[in-house]
Amino acid sequence: MDYKAAGAPKKGSNAPRHKEHNAPGSQKNPFGKRPTKEELVARLKAKAQAPKKA
Template sequence: MDYKAAGAPKPAKGTPRHSEHNARGTEKNPLNRKDDKAALLARMKAAAKAKKG
């Protein structure tokens, strides 16, 4: 008897069950968008300064 073939088939691996709301390549988050590191750093510094007092 072939015990390997017994039981339920294994599900496909590596495929997401749903698409992410902020996935790259969508209308809200295009692939050619450039993340602005300077703006991010400025926001982080402002948040740290506001938290400090």
């Protein structure tokens, strides 16, 4: 096989394939509106305590 003619592999781009509908900085989720860690922990604890759906 002639490896010299193969050329270098194409480097991939890190661009996402699509945009998230609620990405930070978008209209639905503007910058500076992130919840605090305490709010996140409280929400996770409430979710863990909620009754499971069948």
